[in-house]
Amino acid sequence: MTIELQTADTTAVREALAAQTIELPSWAFGNSGTRFKVFAQPGVPRDPYEKVADAAQVHKYTGAAPRVSLHIPWDLVDDFADLRSYAEGLGVQLGAINSNVFQDDDYMLGSLCHPDAKVRRKAVDAHLKCIEVMHETGSQDLKIWLADGLNYPGQDNLRARQDRLAEGLSEIYAALGPHQRIILEYKFFEPSFYSTDIPDWGTSLLHCMALGEQAMVVLDTGHHAPGTNIEFIVAQLLRVGRLGAFDFNSRFYADDDLMVGAADPFQLFRIMNEIVDADALRPDSGVNFMLDQCHNIEPKIPAQIRSVMNVQEATAKALIVDRAALHEAQQASDVLGAHSVIMDAYNTDVRPMLADLRREHGLDPHPVGAYAASGYAERIVAERVGGAQAGWGA
Amino acid sequence: MTIELQTADTTAVREALAAQTIELPSWAFGNSGTRFKVFAQPGVPRDPYEKVADAAQVHKYTGAAPRVSLHIPWDLVDDFADLRSYAEGLGVQLGAINSNVFQDDDYMLGSLCHPDAKVRRKAVDAHLKCIEVMHETGSQDLKIWLADGLNYPGQDNLRARQDRLAEGLSEIYAALGPHQRIILEYKFFEPSFYSTDIPDWGTSLLHCMALGEQAMVVLDTGHHAPGTNIEFIVAQLLRVGRLGAFDFNSRFYADDDLMVGAADPFQLFRIMNEIVDADALRPDSGVNFMLDQCHNIEPKIPAQIRSVMNVQEATAKALIVDRAALHEAQQASDVLGAHSVIMDAYNTDVRPMLADLRREHGLDPHPVGAYAASGYAERIVAERVGGAQAGWGA
Amino acid sequence: MTIELQTADTTAVREALAAQTIELPSWAFGNSGTRFKVFAQPGVPRDPYEKVADAAQVHKYTGAAPRVSLHIPWDLVDDFADLRSYAEGLGVQLGAINSNVFQDDDYMLGSLCHPDAKVRRKAVDAHLKCIEVMHETGSQDLKIWLADGLNYPGQDNLRARQDRLAEGLSEIYAALGPHQRIILEYKFFEPSFYSTDIPDWGTSLLHCMALGEQAMVVLDTGHHAPGTNIEFIVAQLLRVGRLGAFDFNSRFYADDDLMVGAADPFQLFRIMNEIVDADALRPDSGVNFMLDQCHNIEPKIPAQIRSVMNVQEATAKALIVDRAALHEAQQASDVLGAHSVIMDAYNTDVRPMLADLRREHGLDPHPVGAYAASGYAERIVAERVGGAQAGWGA
Amino acid sequence: MTIELQTADTTAVREALAAQTIELPSWAFGNSGTRFKVFAQPGVPRDPYEKVADAAQVHKYTGAAPRVSLHIPWDLVDDFADLRSYAEGLGVQLGAINSNVFQDDDYMLGSLCHPDAKVRRKAVDAHLKCIEVMHETGSQDLKIWLADGLNYPGQDNLRARQDRLAEGLSEIYAALGPHQRIILEYKFFEPSFYSTDIPDWGTSLLHCMALGEQAMVVLDTGHHAPGTNIEFIVAQLLRVGRLGAFDFNSRFYADDDLMVGAADPFQLFRIMNEIVDADALRPDSGVNFMLDQCHNIEPKIPAQIRSVMNVQEATAKALIVDRAALHEAQQASDVLGAHSVIMDAYNTDVRPMLADLRREHGLDPHPVGAYAASGYAERIVAERVGGAQAGWGA
DSSP states (O other): OOOOTTTSOOHHHHHHHHHOOOEEEGGGGSBOBOSSOBOOOTTOOSSHHHHHHHHHHHHHHHSOOOEEEEEETTTOOSOHHHHHHHHHHTTOEEEEEEEOOSSSGGGTTOSTTOSSHHHHHHHHHHHHHHHHHHHHHTOOEEEEOOOOEESSTTSSOHHHHHHHHHHHHHHHHHTOOTTOEEEEEOOSSSSOSSEESSOSHHHHHHHHHHHOTTEEEEEETTOSOTTOOHHHHHHHHHHTTOEEEEEEOBOSSSSOOBOTTSSOHHHHHHHHHHHHHTTOOSGGGSOEEEEOOOOSSSOHHHHHHHHHHHHHHHHHHHHTSOHHHHHHHHHTTOHHHHHHHHHHHHTSOOHHHHHHHHHHTTOOSOHHHHHHHHTHHHHHHHHOOSSOOOBTTO | OOOOTTTSOOHHHHHHHHHOOOEEEGGGGSBOEETTEEOOOTTOOSSHHHHHHHHHHHHHHHSOOOEEEEEETTTOOSOHHHHHHHHHHTTOEEEEEEEOOSSSGGGGGOSTTOSSHHHHHHHHHHHHHHHHHHHHHTOOEEEEOOOOEESSTTSSOHHHHHHHHHHHHHHHHHTOOTTOEEEEEOOSSSSOSSEESSOSHHHHHHHHHHHOTTEEEEEETTOSOTTOOHHHHHHHHHHTTOEEEEEEOBOSSSSOOBOTTSSOHHHHHHHHHHHHHTTOOSGGGSOEEEEOOOOSSSOHHHHHHHHHHHHHHHHHHHHTSOHHHHHHHHHTTOHHHHHHHHHHHHTSOOHHHHHHHHHHTTOOSOHHHHHHHHTHHHHHHHHOOSSOOOBTTO | OOOOTTTSOOHHHHHHHHHOOOEEEGGGGSBOBOSSOBOOOTTOOSSHHHHHHHHHHHHHHHSOOOEEEEEETTTOOSOHHHHHHHHHHTTOEEEEEEEOOSSSGGGTTOSTTOSSHHHHHHHHHHHHHHHHHHHHHTOOEEEEOOOOEESSTTSSOHHHHHHHHHHHHHHHHHTOOTTOEEEEEOOSSSSOSSEESSOSHHHHHHHHHHHOTTEEEEEETTOSOTTOOHHHHHHHHHHTTOEEEEEEOBOSSSSOOBOTTSSOHHHHHHHHHHHHHTTOOSGGGSOEEEEOOOOSSSOHHHHHHHHHHHHHHHHHHHHTSOHHHHHHHHHTTOHHHHHHHHHHHHTSOOHHHHHHHHHHTTOOSOHHHHHHHHTHHHHHHHHOOSSOOOBTTO | OOOOTTTSOOHHHHHHHHHOOOEEEGGGGSBOEETTEEOOOTTOOSSHHHHHHHHHHHHHHHSOOOEEEEEETTTOOSOHHHHHHHHHHTTOEEEEEEEOOSSSGGGGGOSTTOSSHHHHHHHHHHHHHHHHHHHHHTOOEEEEOOOOEESSTTSSOHHHHHHHHHHHHHHHHHTOOTTOEEEEEOOSSSSOSSEESSOSHHHHHHHHHHHOTTEEEEEETTOSOTTOOHHHHHHHHHHTTOEEEEEEOBOSSSSOOBOTTSSOHHHHHHHHHHHHHTTOOSGGGSOEEEEOOOOSSSOHHHHHHHHHHHHHHHHHHHHTSOHHHHHHHHHTTOHHHHHHHHHHHHTSOOHHHHHHHHHHTTOOSOHHHHHHHHTHHHHHHHHOOSSOOOBTTO
């Protein structure tokens, strides 16, 4: 059966979509690549201000991306209050602060898990510095992803590293303000190859539970082994009240960091279906929907616009699932019937509804085209001459 | 550097090896196969008594396999006290009781997670029956592996199934005696294809923590996604005191149930290395080392003997790791040096030491050969004529 | 941009869809399951005639499934001419003949690759028997899938098995009639776990090339390692003129045999996109589009109907790709633009167009509903009482 | 049974080991890392001469690494004849020439497969330049690994890219001298994420067969999907006479480029077992055994020494397999017996035999220790001051 969106009362769906926000990563606008090559793109930002300006373009055309995550030290500025008011002037907020304890030479063999106490001290201090930044930016979330891990069996003691990790996190947690959170990311491989110190949601959750209620798990959709059912993890973390945020992106094999929804749009829909089912889409649910992806060969601003639209489309499909019919079929053990309810929503073309919604809110119905027509891309290429382009190293 | 076992004082190593015990599964002695075909083997047991007799052969030649796990209802007998004394007469104990709630027609769409309360009731009752059996057999561990899961997105509600699971487990847990445990297994796929209701150690652990201190996680070495670092999970579960048991076997891709150590002997060594490192090899550590594997094309008794020997060899290698040198290299951030310490132990041929140890304990140094020479295999082929051979269905 | 199917001239698309045919497997209508359990379903066929009758229902409601593959010996009948005319009376043809050399006890360690020449002889003869059947049924394709492989390193000689395989295939090939083909399937694991003797398309292709022009590769969508780009293989096999057939199904991790399009509908679309791009959809392209999937927990006839519809929908989306725009964007190195052209087609809801097409051809626009309303399901449950239900073993 | 190397006649084994050579990659001595960070190491070479000097150290202590592969343009020098005589003065030869058509900005979307004919021209010319270098260095092998591929479905036409690839290779092949070869590498992912243009051995082989007898396949042990049986591919390529070379390294999940034998030593043994079984170890077999691995966190020279030793140990184990007993057990369908023959060889400690062999040839029995004691590492740290360290980009 097709779902007739034209004639249905989609008021609640539209309201939910209008309230949805997606946070953008500042580093998505800088150069990025693989270990083989970083291909520079003309017009790429040279400082955090220009990154924020580019992110604001995404919000301008989608109306759904009002926050920008920063990465410290990549986005260090002298005056974060100034950066904050600059952002607000462009209609966006500064969002989560991402710590970076993997690029200083001292961190070659780890940061919070390093066998050397001096390196651990330095890594804790780097996080305390991030919390200071958060006070200035008004950020609520300290996102911690560690590159810690081992390349070779025996290289270090797996369990001792967990103990060191717990100790370091504990000191960082103690420094949080009352409305601040640690959101702790897991990743099952890379840049370490034999083991990573937070490889799975179970490990992240154990540390969060040990820390307290202000510690939550970050689920990056690219950080799982093949065959992993990600929406199950979403449901599980929501059930125990510990899903703090998403890092959205998509991947075919490794942590490919492609545009969310590009590799497996059906999976993205299933993830959003769990979110809707648990009523976790509402703005006060405690789940921060963030993008974390890189654009190595495609232009960065339109790629972010497209990604936001992909999340919106998956969300819209999740919102139009006929939950009463679904529940009824599930209770009746009607395997094909229940599956069909899900597929009917997925197979529906929600783009016209989203285009309408944009028009209602004064936006162009076609964000990518509107951005392309704006001349912004050409302008930054012309203007951003000289200086050092931002990338993962700056 | 080679480790000179001939001249070293290996007293502690030998004592640890002599104290190690491995539990055998009764079902390893029956017929098994794939969905394509079960190839019957001559001489296969026709009842639980004959399975126990075969298991006792493995213990007779290895001296290291003094317990047999049972599977209910496959191993139901009229008088478990009689089976118990029969086993003890052969020198072995009855071990863990495995519930089976996946072969009755009612369980097609699940057991403890089924949408229908009547099916859930039946599944809980099946477990309560297992606990009754445990009182008669003297078993301490109720091993729960559920085939519950979904084949299609939407087929049932992922989160509701977790809630039902928690409720069912809670009722079963309440029926445990003071010295009994639930050991809860996870499996990331099969026989369900889209999702399994306990897919990973995190899910199993969450349920165990909710139940109480008598609930522990079972780690089956074949139940992980490709690329998963299993020894990390071992270390993590030991760290939180919740590693209840192993189901040992080996696999190349799926849950292949090959002989442990046959597919990746280095991985088995790394797992035992974490066990030794955490001092969890000692008999009172609470970790039950069990085999759970099937022999589809190879003869069953020698395959179990070989598997026990493989675990012993991996353990022996783990025991001879020079932990002082390892710790020193790790603290010094000497990546290659630390890795070398591990590899030196792994590359050592421990078979002569194990052969000596067997001689010391009055065993033939070559268990497979001794079993082959005993004529037992020919005897059971001759004697076990008529009746229905045991298999996964009985 | 949304593709406006209502107003576009979709004549060519409709003609291509109307000409598309999908072959059904007789075994999809019998009972099937996993190694853990086969759950029987009421009304399941008890002989090949009833299987053909059920398959004819799928064609009746979709108009797109006019052939039925048989499996020998599962579908052996005394008089194939009679079965053929029975099928034709129901509006369907007998299609490919599938050999089965994996269920006789002699085949435990292989068939065409077995170390024992007597077993190889028997396996060749089984195929010659299939060719005889083909003469009676009018079938063109002898589909060969072998369960041959190894569970343990060293079990047999990998290379010698290839030589034996080549020799056996060669004898079978020589017996083909001038309009008959061998279509040779590959599978990367299961039921063997360590190695399979035709694990990948490269191996199948090498054997086909050695045999001659009447040997072609079968691509089963469930028979690849995780992360494999299947549409690349489709394109490659089409390029060298050796794609003989598809075995369609879908899977999340292993050879799950779920309904095609259920696990990753975007992948199915990408596969059909390569087919359309190479003009291989036309009936005389030499590609036989077959289903090969099992319905363990869902009702079998509607699951086949749904599967046929899924293939039709993926095909329709592939047909509406704006290939001129795609080519232009690709030539211009417009990564996002080219990707968008593909996604615009994929995101279009083609179900209304397919419903229209069915109406045009005198079919109910909603095949699943029409079948459900027909009472056929209830009738076979009532009528098929007694006898032995068909399954993988019969 | 243990294999008693002390008393056995191992003359043939020792001769085979003494004749074995392994080629080293120049880039293993430069800095390398991940997309997250390249950690520089003190003493790293600053030019090709210093790389060759470091490689010569590996040969000095192992006696088994007499060739060095170069990477063009990373290793471009003004006078290759001079570099060649420099190398020969240090006791090593210049080996395979590796083309690099992935770091110039023009290659962002591909090289030989690029949609733009101008870029393809440039990529062909880069290879022709490599052939010129080969004439000067006396190299026989032009190793081609392409980073070509796609990140997004639709980005380019999969099949057209194959046609362009065939055309480009054909022109390069035509420029080969009579004793030169193209060796063509495949890789299933990275740096492209959606598809790579030579993802598997089948694709590489098809192109080699189209080119002619001087084109051979390169098997990089890190370039396969999880679960792939690599020794099967080795056996298959040897069977068709197209295994040109190995790129040895090891990996847990992706193309980790760890030291060969570090992640799965049993797999390395199985690979060498196929080599020995096909008599492809002998120097004139046409198989070039090369290392291709990076040392991101461990010191580079000892890591290469260790890697060479790992290959030697795996080879030694393969050489002591009792092939008569293996064949007999295989023919008798003795699954466990045949597997045991393989495992007996694998479980044997061959390090004492290799130490003896080194002594016989005037080498220190412990290469890593001897290198460490030599003071070379300290010397290059002291001497190599100033200049730009070599890395993947230079």
